[in-house]
Amino acid sequence: MAVFSESELFAIRRHLHQIPELALKERETHDLLLKKVQELKQDFLVVKEPSELPTALLVLVKGSDPQRNIGYRADIDALPVEEDTGLPYKSTHPGIMHACGHDIHMSVALGILSYFSEKQPKDNLVFFFQPAEESESGGMKAYNLGLFTGDFQVDEFYGLHDKPDLPAGAIGCREGTLFAGTCEVNIEIEGKGGHAVFPQKAKDSVVALASLILQIQTIISRSIDPIESGVITFGKLEAGHIRNVIADHARIEGTIRGLTQAMIEKIIDRIKEVCQGVALSYGVKVTPEFNQGGYWPVENNPELTKNFISYMRDAEDVDYIETAPAMTGEDFGFLLNKIPGTMFWLGVDDDSSLHSATFTPKEAAIYKGVQAITGFLAYRMAQG
Template identity: 65%
Template structure:
């Protein structure tokens, strides 16, 4: 018998108790395998990945397949100490499912449970993915070639819960849903010296201040105002004591853009600014970027139109077209390789995503399962 709404809530609470960080999802992996093995196995084929040992792939063999449809659910949690006083609060100190991946996995199990008993027409491939929050688990999986043979995926779908949408609402848009993100690390090499003799030193703090100010003009003066980009520097370290001029400074930040072209443009302009300041201050500035797999989540136009058309007319589904968000998601890397669609599931949490008081409404779980199940069956008949 397919999982009931009560079953799904209990599963989500079980998973909420055992959050684990990227690539360490061993307990989560064992819990998921236990649940998957409890489903009817007539149509199921399970694949594990030694090189990515917490990942799980499950293929549901279709009755008359024309395509392999992929569905992804991320598994990892965040280094956040939960503030919710719940019977099922996190049992792992300093770690919490503050982004709702426990709910993502639960929805996927609900879908898998249903299709294990109701054979789909097309093949379905469920991907329980480790390391979304860091380490680019989606990119690692793709680069390992795990989506091949029986587990080749022709089109990919996945959800993310949304604290600001009403419970159970499906939100989506054509084009970019989430921004791409890239880390940027800048090391400035000047020359230290006595605070009383600045002319005998090369002040890395002054260079850092100029660098930050000039880089911020990239957004205001180099980018079309109708397009989006963000540069934020959240960390600056320099110096050891107040009366010694710092000879070295390190700046750490993030770049976000709604297209990969935008991210590449911002990267190049940052390098240009660094080169100019090297000449101006006779210093050396090293700039490093690390994007990993956090590409913009750019939804496939045709598949997303079908998805939206279905959700807008389906009985019992509440749909809302949403605006792009500047949050990042490594599903963007998978969508850069395989066409597909990412969408929101409203959970109306009083606390924001990534916050210690994030608390999704669990009624959204069954709403998500029903809406996605309906879409997949609709898509398989196209």
């Protein structure tokens, strides 16, 4: 029973990397995490395995004189990606890979937890090993199930995401929005089919679809303040069965991104209005469907984030870098909408991008991350 060393954290990370699992199926991962938690000194620890979310794991570290409960979240699921790194500890689960670095996230969290299992914190710490970040909105599920109540209540939440284009171990953050919110959008168009040479007898869903896409693309350029940010992308289109028949049905699928929840809601409202106009213009039925789930913008709490940045910027052993907002999505945004907190980056120095088959984060980032975050948490608890 001792604080995990750097070499032990490397070994843990490599074991986790070999057993990636998809959202809500993280059984091996959960069991390994629990095993590692059980190896620690148990004097201050309380473990919770919620039956309502069985692959989740919560660990309370009881403080010596608690004034607050500080939460720390690490996501645990992987992606449906076939690994192409050539690593000796590559994934043993075909078609699944920790291509977003959640194995790094978990290893850092275990390192922080091991430190405070030996050195009792002043405040209570709640470690949340969260399933289903990549899909299924695990953070939202946990909150709605009431997991952060009673002894496991969280007053402020922190969590990291690894970033390949920052130096290994560097901490990146910013005030305001770190990650955009995301929302899926599907649009069904119901027209009237007919022979290609009798268009006057049909209601062409393909023509309506073409007009709809072009009009929706003007939302960003003409309905959104140019100094704000939003994205609408349609990546999938389906229509028709044969070249000489006017299609009676069309469907498009896409995604919306926005740096604030208000921005996402404005884009949704404008898409609905455009759909109504196209339906009237072309005599078709247009039905939009939106699904945001828990992927709200990661909007950092102003006061807590200023405090976090102040510590990281001034700490002698931390390489702090101010970062720009990213349009990638993260379900920690839902939790930060309900509980004040801060998300930040941990640099992992890799040429490959997140979600790629060749993503190979530098393990040197793990222990540097542990040191930076344990230092910050001790500083935060000393503030009273």
